[in-house]
Amino acid sequence: MSKKNKQKFETRVMTANMLVGGNVVYLVASGNWDEDIAGARLIENDDELRRLNNVAQEALVKGIIVGPYTIPIAIGSPGPNPLSKREQIRANGPTVPAGFSK
Amino acid sequence: MYRYDEFDHTIVRERVDQFRDQVARRLSGELTEEEFRPLRLMNGLYLQLHAYMLRVAIPYGTLSSKQMRMLAHIARRYDRGYGHFTTRQNIQYNWPNLEDVPDLLADMASVEMHAIQTSGNCIRNVTADPYAGVATDELEDSRIYAEIIRQWSTLHPEFSFLPRKFKIAVSGAPIDRAAVRFHDIGLQMRQNTRGELGFGVLVGGGQGRTPVIAQTIKDFLPKQDLLSYLEAILRVYNMLGRRDNIYKARIKFLVNEIGRDKFAALVEEEWERIRGGALDLHRDEINRIRAYFRPALYELITEQESAYDTARRSDREFDRWCASNILPHKQPGYGIVNISLKPVGKAPGDATADQMDVIAELAELYSFDELRVTHKQNVVLGHVRLADLHSVWQQLDAAMLATANIGLASDIIACPGLDYCNLANARSIPVAQKINERFSDPEQLARIGQIRINISGCINACGHHHVGDIGILGVDRRGEEYYQITLGGDPADNAAIGESIGPSFSYDEIVDAVETVISTFEGVRETGKTFANTWRRVGATPFKENLYGPTRK
Amino acid sequence: MALLVSNRLIDESWHHLDDKADSTGTDKNIVSVEQWLRDRDTLIARSDKLGIILMSDQPPGLIEADIKRFDVICLDFPKFTDGRAYSYARLLRDKYGFTGELRAVGNVLRDQLAFMKRCGIDTFEVSDGVDARDWSTAFSEISVRYQEANDNANVARQNNSTSDEEIAGNWSY
Numbered sequence: 001m002s003k004k005n006k007q008k009f010e011t012r013v014m015t016a017n018m019l020v021g022g023n024v025v026y027l028v029a030s031g032n033w034d035e036d037i038a039g040a041r042l043i044e045n046d047d048e049l050r051r052l053n054n055v056a057q058e059a060l061v062k063g064i065i066v067g068p069y070t071i072p073i074a075i076g077s078p079g080p081n082p083l084s085k086r087e088q089i090r091a092n093g094p095t096v097p098a099g100f101s102k
Numbered sequence: 103m104y105r106y107d108e109f110d111h112t113i114v115r116e117r118v119d120q121f122r123d124q125v126a127r128r129l130s131g132e133l134t135e136e137e138f139r140p141l142r143l144m145n146g147l148y149l150q151l152h153a154y155m156l157r158v159a160i161p162y163g164t165l166s167s168k169q170m171r172m173l174a175h176i177a178r179r180y181d182r183g184y185g186h187f188t189t190r191q192n193i194q195y196n197w198p199n200l201e202d203v204p205d206l207l208a209d210m211a212s213v214e215m216h217a218i219q220t221s222g223n224c225i226r227n228v229t230a231d232p233y234a235g236v237a238t239d240e241l242e243d244s245r246i247y248a249e250i251i252r253q254w255s256t257l258h259p260e261f262s263f264l265p266r267k268f269k270i271a272v273s274g275a276p277i278d279r280a281a282v283r284f285h286d287i288g289l290q291m292r293q294n295t296r297g298e299l300g301f302g303v304l305v306g307g308g309q310g311r312t313p314v315i316a317q318t319i320k321d322f323l324p325k326q327d328l329l330s331y332l333e334a335i336l337r338v339y340n341m342l343g344r345r346d347n348i349y350k351a352r353i354k355f356l357v358n359e360i361g362r363d364k365f366a367a368l369v370e371e372e373w374e375r376i377r378g379g380a381l382d383l384h385r386d387e388i389n390r391i392r393a394y395f396r397p398a399l400y401e402l403i404t405e406q407e408s409a410y411d412t413a414r415r416s417d418r419e420f421d422r423w424c425a426s427n428i429l430p431h432k433q434p435g436y437g438i439v440n441i442s443l444k445p446v447g448k449a450p451g452d453a454t455a456d457q458m459d460v461i462a463e464l465a466e467l468y469s470f471d472e473l474r475v476t477h478k479q480n481v482v483l484g485h486v487r488l489a490d491l492h493s494v495w496q497q498l499d500a501a502m503l504a505t506a507n508i509g510l511a512s513d514i515i516a517c518p519g520l521d522y523c524n525l526a527n528a529r530s531i532p533v534a535q536k537i538n539e540r541f542s543d544p545e546q547l548a549r550i551g552q553i554r555i556n557i558s559g560c561i562n563a564c565g566h567h568h569v570g571d572i573g574i575l576g577v578d579r580r581g582e583e584y585y586q587i588t589l590g591g592d593p594a595d596n597a598a599i600g601e602s603i604g605p606s607f608s609y610d611e612i613v614d615a616v617e618t619v620i621s622t623f624e625g626v627r628e629t630g631k632t633f634a635n636t637w638r639r640v641g642a643t644p645f646k647e648n649l650y651g652p653t654r655k
Numbered sequence: 656m657a658l659l660v661s662n663r664l665i666d667e668s669w670h671h672l673d674d675k676a677d678s679t680g681t682d683k684n685i686v687s688v689e690q691w692l693r694d695r696d697t698l699i700a701r702s703d704k705l706g707i708i709l710m711s712d713q714p715p716g717l718i719e720a721d722i723k724r725f726d727v728i729c730l731d732f733p734k735f736t737d738g739r740a741y742s743y744a745r746l747l748r749d750k751y752g753f754t755g756e757l758r759a760v761g762n763v764l765r766d767q768l769a770f771m772k773r774c775g776i777d778t779f780e781v782s783d784g785v786d787a788r789d790w791s792t793a794f795s796e797i798s799v800r801y802q803e804a805n806d807n808a809n810v811a812r813q814n815n816s817t818s819d820e821e822i823a824g825n826w827s828y
């Protein structure tokens with residue numbers, strides 16, 4: 001985010017956790033919050049960033065979500081792929097099978 | 103075990119109602135997230151990577167079967183069928199829903215459990231020797247004092263908003279199994295020249311981003327003065343500890359900044375003022391608590407346990423398990439059973455609801471209805487008759503709980519890391535699993551012997567990497583997971599902080615690097631010597647050469 | 656500004672002397688430590704009743720010699736996480752024997768009231784715009800206490816009559 005303005009805009013998506021469930025969600029085109037990053041609305045310029053920030057602030061105040069922020073992604077198939085390991089794990093869940101039993 | 107009376111029940115119940123009200127005020131919008139966050143943290147509720155995480159206190163790690171069954175019920179009803187036992191003798195649930203947490207806590211409260219003070223800048227769950235009351239070497243059961251401290255520190259009006267979190271550990275034995283040198287306050291029981299029991303008081307230890315070994319500020323504190331002295335320490339810290347920089351707010355920085363002697367003098371001055379007052383611990387009060395921890399009604403066993411010996415001779419696997427997982431008990435004919443939560447392929451410290459039920463059942467049938475959770479993320483059946491061991495082992499084995507690796511290379515301490523934790527740089531669990539797989543051959547494990555491999559996913563050191571023989575620390579290099587290796591840490595009497603050995607390794611390299619460290623150790627060790635001993639003798643050079651090649655120093 | 660006193664909301668009757676501009680005040684003045692140390696004698700001569708406010712980095716030791724002169728001592732709680740004034744309150748009550756009004760001011764939050772009260776604070780400032788109508792219920796949410804502090808409520812074990820036999824009966828072995 002601290003990259004110089006000259007560089008081209010890094011495509012991002014807006015993410016947060018739901019207030020009640022705590023689950024990871026992404027802001028999708030309809031303006032809803034969805035668990036699947038595939039449908040996340042792409043942010044490709046500063047206007048869009050500002051607009052979605054406002055949407056997120058509103059959802060925050062309404063008590064729908066907590067802790068919204070944007071993450072850089074790469075476009076892949078089927079959809080956006082977070083660049084950082086942390087966000088990949090947030091998007092896909094723990095990489096280890098939990099609650100292992102026979 | 104300590105049994106809550108009406109009084110304790112009232113506090114726990116009222117606390118649930120209070121939190122229910124706070125959650126309702128949050129959901130109605132009366133409280134903002136900013137206002138609610140510290141309140142939920144005071145009830146052990148975090149927001150992690152994927153979901154809320156609830157940390158439940160297991161005071162000094164001790165549990166009854168009934169409580170363990172409740173943990174299983176919670177896992178099934180409110181979570182995804184498992185729980186994670188932590189290095190601080192707590193349990194964490196990774197998937198509860200905010201709305202459900204008040205009900206969850208109410209269920210917990212029915213068996214006297216709660217999440218009070220499992221988070222926030224307060225006095226956290228007091229930890230103790232996991233073998234308290236059954237170890238052969240102890241002076242007195244440390245849980246008596248841990249319980250007294252638990253009561254005193256619960257919802258303490260003055261010390262609930264300290265500069266930073268505060269951890270206290272108690273050891274009742276000359277051999278330290280509670281890591282008293284790595285806590286904000288460590289209490290080490292000892293005897294004075296008149297034969298009275300009291301505590302050596304250490305302050306300012308800790309791990310985290312600035313690991314420090316605690317320093318003694320009082321050689322001998324009479325037992326009756328325990329609470330007044332603790333209150334004096336906490337008051338000095340509460341007033342003088344740094345609040346401008348979260349990374350310098352722990353008591354270790356205060357002790358370091360003003361010097362141990364000055365700190366001790368300030369505590370002494372305050373203590374002189376308040377000692378002998380309302381906080382004086384009368385013998386009656388100590389006896390009252392002690393009565394809860396009186397020894398079990400052991401059977402007097404005079405003859406050799408021949409069935410046990412026969413089973414060990416005839417069953418190779420059982421014998422191996424006994425060799426690594428059973429410790430001598432102070433009562434002849436009994437053993438301390440360590441149940442490993444580190445089988446191949448599982449997250450260290452995780453237990454499924456079904457496994458918890460099995461453990462509860464075994465405790466009820468064979469171990470006086472009592473369990474302990476250790477800071478190594480395993481579970482202990484404190485007192486099992488040797489004659490029952492073979493049967494206990496078979497039942498554990500059927501539930502995947504009979505891994506024979508206590509204290510060995512695959513008994514790895516690992517924090518949740520980047521798979522769950524919001525603060526993580528790198529994953530811990532899969533690294534632990536890969537090391538575990540690599541060292542799963544029993545012969546090899548036995549040959550390597552006792553060794554501590556500890557993994558933390560970030561500098562906060564929840565995985566105790568600073569005190570591992572081999573410590574592994576997850577670091578972030580441009581969004582990629584890397585791991586730094588430290589060697590030579592020791593949590594106990596020869597307390598030492600591990601030394602960083604060189605540049606970090608990638609996720610794909612780290613397991614090979616650990617194997618290199620271990621094979622180097624096997625190459626240079628003298629027969630029968632431990633890693634710690636060998637490290638002190640040979641130092642870093644052979645390890646560095648094998649890890650990075652001979653040219654690097 | 657309102658005050659919560661004995662579970663009732665009342666209007667503030669003290670005058671907070673402004674550090675610079677306001678040199679007159681009334682006969683009931685609350686001053687800062689800096690003012691006090693600077694104008695001590697004038698303030699004593701002029702005020703009928705005196706109060707002082709300790710900021711969270713101003714321990715009561717700073718005014719040790721004068722503590723008994725004050726009718727009210729205000730303790731500032733700048734934010735949720737700054738807990739120094741809890742210790743100041745206890746020192747004022749226990750060490751310095753202050754028996755006057757001990758008042759919490761600043762960012763006084765409902766969910767901390769019970770802790771404050773237990774440390775010996777008896778009145779609570781309500782910031783403008785805060786709805787404090789249900790504040791008085793905060794004190795009774797937890798009805799029992801494990802440890803001695805500066806209230807006389809229901810401390811654990813003090814009058815506990817559990818005998819050894821009863822405990823043994825409880826004991827599960």
Ligand code: SF4
Pocket residue numbers: 517518519520523524525526527558559560561562563564565
């Ligand atoms: S060490 Fe870091 S990654 Fe691991 S649990 Fe603690 S905070 Fe999370």
